[in-house]
Amino acid sequence: MWPKILIQSLKTQRKSFIFWIVGLVGLIALYMAIYPSVQESAQALNEYIEKMPEAFRAAFIGESDYASPVGYISSEVYTQMLPLLFLFYAIGVGSSAIAGEEEKGTLDILLATPIRRSRVVLEKWGALIGGLLFLSVVVVLGLFVGIKFVDITIALDKLIAVTLSLFLLSLSFGTLALLIGSFTGSKGIAIGLTTAVAVLTFFINALAPIVDFLEKIQKISPFYHYTANNPIVNGLDWVSVFFFACISLVFLILSIVAFRKRDLMI
Amino acid sequence: MDSSSVIETSKLTKYYGKQVGVMDLDLAVHEGEVFGYLGPNGAGKSTTIKLLLNFINPTGGSMTVFGKDPQKQSTSILGDIGYIPGEIHMYDTLSGKDHLKFQASLQSGVDWKYVKKLATRLQVDLNKPIRSLSHGNKQKIAIIAAFMHEPKLLILDEPTTGLDPLIQREFYDLVSEVNQAGSTFFISSHVLPEIERMCHRVGILKEGRLMVTEEIETLKKRAVRSLEIQFTKEVKASDLQGIKGIRELQVEENIAHCKVEGSLDPLIKKISKYEVLNLITQEADLEQVFLDYYKKDKNVA
Known part of the structure; x- marks a missing residue:
């Protein structure tokens, strides 16, 4: 059967997708434009970062190497800008999928029909995947073209690998937002809790190198798996792909279980 | 079933x-x-x-x-x-x-x-x-x-x-x-x-x-109608009491207001003894039935 709800959910985002394209391409262009000047002072920047307190550096800068072109893309674009934007999108869409429609009162349009609740969740999840894939393609294409202007060489397959890792990271958090929304029916709680989990797991991963007990649990953090194997250089780490696939599927199944029999506030 | x-x-x-x-x-x-x-x-x-x-x-x-x-x-x-x-x-x-x-x-x-x-x-x-x-x-x-x-x-x-x-x-x-x-x-x-x-x-x-x-x-049959009866002469409330289905009777000089549940017949029979100038009634709508139903229930409680 044709996934009408999935298609409809993506259709309603048409306008916002245009802004996402403009925004993402614009930001990539900006990063490319400042690259030459960053490269000139790469030495100084690296030294500056070296001098920062270790805790601060771990938490807010991460592994960065401004001297190498790949390091620049990896740290500036893929560790700072893109995860923030992609998580913003994924958590927004995930929390709107069920809870948003429930709060707006439009859920009855979908449910007063012969369509199963589990299918509504599945198609909404499909729309989340579709939206994230779309943004991922924009990023890959944007960077693939963008780096040509500044003479950075990154193989297309590595660009795809690191973007896929980003996609999986965002999908996990988006699905968590879907789960919390399906369970509570509250978009606010879904956004708030998911964001809290994201911040917490981000710091678990970031501070792991300098805090002993965090090092032990570092691997529960999706952010660890996001950069595991340094995909922009070495390609994807399949254990991490498996990790993302597992948590996303578990969240999805729990979403269906939570939503299937719940009293709806519509 | x-x-x-x-x-x-x-x-x-x-x-x-x-x-x-x-x-x-x-x-x-x-x-x-x-x-x-x-x-x-x-x-x-x-x-x-x-x-x-x-x-x-x-x-x-x-x-x-x-x-x-x-x-x-x-x-x-x-x-x-x-x-x-x-x-x-x-x-x-x-x-x-x-x-x-x-x-x-x-x-x-x-x-x-x-x-x-x-x-x-x-x-x-x-x-x-x-x-x-x-x-x-x-x-x-x-x-x-x-x-x-x-x-x-x-x-x-x-x-x-x-x-x-x-x-x-x-x-x-x-x-x-x-x-x-x-x-x-x-x-x-x-x-x-x-x-x-x-x-x-x-x-x-x-x-x-x-x-x-x-x-x-x-x-509708059980409905309650509001009536206004205008007599040629002054009537006493006691003259109209005890009629089947009548309630909320109010008499002022020659005009009587009341509500009647069900058939109007007992009331008509009774007032036929008097000279009636005018009889005003309204089609009992459901609203009245409804409100009366609630009122009755409240009185019981």
């Missing part, structure tokens, strides 16, 4: 926490009838509808729609139901046409010519975005959505909200035609003349309990 019942509930109960939604509801809606579900806001009308549509789960009791359990077989039930929610919320950025196309894609058996016919009949422009429509026009889109797949059962929660009188009349005609073609209706309302106009049978709901289920005609 009665095979001709489209909706049947038995001791159906829903609590929201400690608050009663509906309580021990025994309801039967027969195939081919237009059933009015009457009660003030918060009486449990929408709760009943949400239970039937499987939006919420009952706390106790049981129900069937088309002989099936909504909790277990909702998908096979919902294809044969048309639903107008009490509060209309739509995807505002879509046009009426796109919205209905989307809704039609979730149902089966929608004839787009019929959609267009309904739109013309209800006088709504399907090309405008929904957010630019007035409340009444949104309601019209919701009406089309409920009727377009020609369902066997229509569950309508306050369906005429926001419609102007002309369109309301058009809507009554539509209900009557579709009913004659064989569809069953379950219509909730607190607008009483509308129920009187559309329905064969009515259930009156109060604080989550079904107080009475009655043919409209029977209710």
Whole structure:
């Protein structure tokens, strides 16, 4: 059967997708434009970062190497800008999928029909995947073209690998937002809790190198798996792909279980 | 179980926490009838509808729609139901046409010519975005959505909200035609003349309990009329007391005001002894029946 709800959910985002394209391409262009000047002072920047307190550096800068072109893309674009934007999108869409429609009162349009609740969740999840894939393609294409202007060489397959890792990271958090929304029916709680989990797991991963007990649990953090194997250089780490696939599927199944029999506030 | 019942509930109960939604509801809606579900806001009308549509789960009791359990077989039930929610919320950025196309894609058996016919009949422009429509026009889109797949059962929660009188009349005609073609209706309302106009049978709901289920005609017979009798001469209240069905008697000089339940005959016989100048009565509407029903109940309590 044709996934009408999935298609409809993506259709309603048409306008916002245009802004996402403009925004993402614009930001990539900006990063490319400042690259030459960053490269000139790469030495100084690296030294500056070296001098920062270790805790601060771990938490807010991460592994960065401004001297190498790949390091620049990896740290500036893929560790700072893109995860923030992609998580913003994924958590927004995930929390709107069920809870948003429930709060707006439009859920009855979908449910007063012969369509199963589990299918509504599945198609909404499909729309989340579709939206994230779309943004991922924009990023890959944007960077693939963008780096040509500044003479950075990154193989297309590595660009795809690191973007896929980003996609999986965002999908996990988006699905968590879907789960919390399906369970509570509250978009606010879904956004708030998911964001809290994201911040917490981000710091678990970031501070792991300098805090002993965090090092032990570092691997529960999706952010660890996001950069595991340094995909922009070495390609994807399949254990991490498996990790993302597992948590996303578990969240999805729990979403269906939570939503299937719940009293709806519509 | 009665095979001709489209909706049947038995001791159906829903609590929201400690608050009663509906309580021990025994309801039967027969195939081919237009059933009015009457009660003030918060009486449990929408709760009943949400239970039937499987939006919420009952706390106790049981129900069937088309002989099936909504909790277990909702998908096979919902294809044969048309639903107008009490509060209309739509995807505002879509046009009426796109919205209905989307809704039609979730149902089966929608004839787009019929959609267009309904739109013309209800006088709504399907090309405008929904957010630019007035409340009444949104309601019209919701009406089309409920009727377009020609369902066997229509569950309508306050369906005429926001419609102007002309369109309301058009809507009554539509209900009557579709009913004659064989569809069953379950219509909730607190607008009483509308129920009187559309329905064969009515259930009156109060604080989550079904107080009475009655043919409209029977209710009308039990109806209470307000009367004003003008006599040529001054009369005493005691002269008119003790007449069957009379209450709230007030006499001022030569004019008597009272209410009469059921037949007017005993009163007429009694006042025929006096010279009557004028007798003013109003057609008993359901509103009066309804209010009186509540009042009676309160007096007992």
